[in-house]
Amino acid sequence: MTLSAIADTEPTDFAGLCESRWKGRVTAKLDAAACHVACEPPDLPAICEWLSEEMGYVFATLVVEEESKPGWLLTYVFYKDAATPWVYVELRLDARVTTVPSISGLANGPAADWHEREAEDLFGLSFAGHPRLGEFVLHEDWPEGVVPMRHSFDARRMLDIPEAPNPAWDPPTIFSAPGSFAMPVGPVYSDFGEAAHFLLETVGEDVVRTIQRFFYKYRGVEKISEGRPIDRVLLLAERFSGIAAFAHGLAFCQAVETICDVEVPPRGRALRTVFAELERLRHHVATIAGICNSTALVVATAQAALIEEDLIRLSCQVARHRYFFGAVVPGGVTCDLVEEHRQHLLTAVDEIAQRCEELHRMLRYSSSFLDRLEEVGIVSPDAAAAYGLVGPIARACGATRDMRKIRPYAAYATVDFMVPIEQEGDGYARLRIFFAEIEQSAAILHQILRALPAGEIRAPDIVARPGTALAAVEAPSGAAFHWVRLRDDGMIARYRITSPSFTNWHGFHIATENFAFQDFPIILASFGLSNAECDR
Amino acid sequence: MANWVLKGLRTRIKTSAYRSAAEAVSGLSPGQPRGVALPAHDAAALVERCPTRAIDSCEGGVAIDQRRCVDCFRCHADVEEPAVPWGDGYEWAAYADDVAAMRRKLGHAFGRSLHIRFLDAGACGACMSEARQLINPYYNMHNLGFFMTPTPRNADVLMVAGPVSDAMRLPLRITYEAMPTPKRVVAIGACAASGGVFGPSFAAGGGVAEIIPVDVVVPGCPPPPLAILHGLMVVVGRKPPSELISRPSNGEMSPE
Numbered sequence A: 001m002t003l004s005a006i007a008d009t010e011p012t013d014f015a016g017l018c019e020s021r022w023k024g025r026v027t028a029k030l031d032a033a034a035c036h037v038a039c040e041p042p043d044l045p046a047i048c049e050w051l052s053e054e055m056g057y058v059f060a061t062l063v064v065e066e067e068s069k070p071g072w073l074l075t076y077v078f079y080k081d082a083a084t085p086w087v088y089v090e091l092r093l094d095a096r097v098t099t100v101p102s103i104s105g106l107a108n109g110p111a112a113d114w115h116e117r118e119a120e121d122l123f124g125l126s127f128a129g130h131p132r133l134g135e136f137v138l139h140e141d142w143p144e145g146v147v148p149m150r151h152s153f154d155a156r157r158m159l160d161i162p163e164a165p166n167p168a169w170d171p172p173t174i175f176s177a178p179g180s181f182a183m184p185v186g187p188v189y190s191d192f193g194e195a196a197h198f199l200l201e202t203v204g205e206d207v208v209r210t211i212q213r214f215f216y217k218y219r220g221v222e223k224i225s226e227g228r229p230i231d232r233v234l235l236l237a238e239r240f241s242g243i244a245a246f247a248h249g250l251a252f253c254q255a256v257e258t259i260c261d262v263e264v265p266p267r268g269r270a271l272r273t274v275f276a277e278l279e280r281l282r283h284h285v286a287t288i289a290g291i292c293n294s295t296a297l298v299v300a301t302a303q304a305a306l307i308e309e310d311l312i313r314l315s316c317q318v319a320r321h322r323y324f325f326g327a328v329v330p331g332g333v334t335c336d337l338v339e340e341h342r343q344h345l346l347t348a349v350d351e352i353a354q355r356c357e358e359l360h361r362m363l364r365y366s367s368s369f370l371d372r373l374e375e376v377g378i379v380s381p382d383a384a385a386a387y388g389l390v391g392p393i394a395r396a397c398g399a400t401r402d403m404r405k406i407r408p409y410a411a412y413a414t415v416d417f418m419v420p421i422e423q424e425g426d427g428y429a430r431l432r433i434f435f436a437e438i439e440q441s442a443a444i445l446h447q448i449l450r451a452l453p454a455g456e457i458r459a460p461d462i463v464a465r466p467g468t469a470l471a472a473v474e475a476p477s478g479a480a481f482h483w484v485r486l487r488d489d490g491m492i493a494r495y496r497i498t499s500p501s502f503t504n505w506h507g508f509h510i511a512t513e514n515f516a517f518q519d520f521p522i523i524l525a526s527f528g529l530s531n532a533e534c535d536r
Numbered sequence B: 001m002a003n004w005v006l007k008g009l010r011t012r013i014k015t016s017a018y019r020s021a022a023e024a025v026s027g028l029s030p031g032q033p034r035g036v037a038l039p040a041h042d043a044a045a046l047v048e049r050c051p052t053r054a055i056d057s058c059e060g061g062v063a064i065d066q067r068r069c070v071d072c073f074r075c076h077a078d079v080e081e082p083a084v085p086w087g088d089g090y091e092w093a094a095y096a097d098d099v100a101a102m103r104r105k106l107g108h109a110f111g112r113s114l115h116i117r118f119l120d121a122g123a124c125g126a127c128m129s130e131a132r133q134l135i136n137p138y139y140n141m142h143n144l145g146f147f148m149t150p151t152p153r154n155a156d157v158l159m160v161a162g163p164v165s166d167a168m169r170l171p172l173r174i175t176y177e178a179m180p181t182p183k184r185v186v187a188i189g190a191c192a193a194s195g196g197v198f199g200p201s202f203a204a205g206g207g208v209a210e211i212i213p214v215d216v217v218v219p220g221c222p223p224p225p226l227a228i229l230h231g232l233m234v235v236v237g238r239k240p241p242s243e244l245i246s247r248p249s250n251g252e253m254s255p256e
């Protein structure tokens, strides 16, 4: 279903509804992409609250843009389901404005919290009423007053960041009683852990809360994309989070295709679905291996790791690269599936699904393993809703959100699959979701590979033109939103990536309150998130 | 209770045959582009097409700087013409520079086993996933005498992935300094070797060598597990190193 078709099926006119609810205070316009609701700053928090509390919308992302005729454009993106239009609440401000009302207050829930903190750090905008602005993406040794996302800042500029004599990170802790301490974890690990820093605050055996600091891996991807051509930025889209390279590359390409009005041929769409599901399979199997490893279940870890490597080899056989780099381009894909590979893939996917099923069966009978996962790292449905969590973590506590259903892309509208749901929201529920999604991915692959359309795999060369688009893709760890604006000369004006790891790490602290210290690695593994994907 | 012991025993020996013979299973490596003799206008077209300036024209053709190649396949025959030949294999690790090669020659400090500390300096996840595969039963680096160590004080080798993001500069230097001598640094991936697609910029550097001395570079984006294993083998002197620049004449070095 195309976007305009979604809008057409809307029974009541959402724009009309908005205007009558906010008489004279907003102008609303429905187009193929979304319902654009333009408002003034004082009304913003109330409108966002109305959307999330009364209309059942979920906050997706905040896109801050510095417009070329000086001024700000802030777009707050909300989504709901396949039958309702997306909503962009738009705020156009004078260039001199430095403060915007925050929408992450109590009434709205904290979903936009990190987005506002990031915008404060990178654009120098302040958000009135925000509970905790300050050091976030840029750590404390970053020079005061230098805001890298502003157009006036040159991305090639080498900053003279003094290396602080003491690298210890020392945020305010809640306890000062004797015997209490904060246990640091990271940013360098004893194994292949990703750079990130956690402080576990404890007064004895149990950890009371976890303070997290990310963005050790901030590579300024959004900034260095600006002013560059589409084909160069595609390299960044794929490589900022290599374990979900295809999903993010695809999201970027879809945004470009929307702007340039490119139709991807059916075989190209089908192959995109194949690659995306192979990537999901690999991600989920790797996450399961991580969970087994965190509980020291050696044989199970090895079994999962073998399946993982087999999937990586499979990717390399069908798409040249072990992580699908270079497989997706605006207009389609670069590698076709020859008949021999199609057959091979069909058998291989079956075999892998079977091995996963066996692994799941054995894990279900390992009571000591289940004991470590059950009732550990719980995320409640309310918390998931308030934080706008996405992907398997949200689906483990009752939220059905899945971009493949909400806004079908590639060939997902043509396949029959379900979105698995669990209710408990603990480590075990997440494990079950990963296994259930593996089954569904295998089913999707089967359907697509059985009836692979013939024809071209990519549209002829595209002609870049100015415009804006938002693409939503269900990456392996959840919804990814890529916002692209192209300049008149076809170069990137603004690229905003909202990744599922960014969204879900925000909710990680909910799962890490009042738990036993030795459970920390298990909770971490059961989230299956990537810091590279979060930090960009 | 699930019988994991039985399951473990039933699984056939999976470990890669790296030590004895070259691996021939497909999917182990994406391969890498090679330098080739070409007419000047084709060479110019290729230089133009490579997004990371990994391709440079040289006497009679093009040479590839493997440190810069990010596996984009845009110089690959399947995608466009003219193209460069695509080599398979994975023994890509090379000495970072002449100084590193000298260090290596001036006496060999390690036994057959190595303790490794891994540091993520802003890698994208794929490099780390490949490094993590080394402890997977297929690659089983423990069998080769390579172990991860929980503390830098026991580490012989610092393995680094990523372009070195600003915030990881200091942890990188501290970890390096905490390691006893002799020590070796292995930079894995195009990011660690040259900054890859990210650096140098305001947020990330142009590779590990800007911060600490690097001994062995493993090119690739990401380098497959066997290439990383080759890098470790080079450190202990059990395998000869490869070259960082692939030139037209069958990879033989010609004077600059």
Ligand code: SF4
Binding pocket: B033, B049, B050, B051, B052, B053, B054, B055, B064, B068, B069, B070, B071, B072, B073, B074, B075, B076
């Ligand atoms: S594959 Fe490597 S050498 Fe070839 S164009 Fe891409 S980066 Fe350049």
Ligand code: SF4
Binding pocket: A239, A242, B070, B122, B123, B124, B125, B126, B127, B161, B162, B188, B189, B190, B191, B192, B196, B197, B220, B221, B222, B223
């Ligand atoms: S070299 Fe390539 S795979 Fe490795 S971290 Fe950099 S972008 Fe990722």
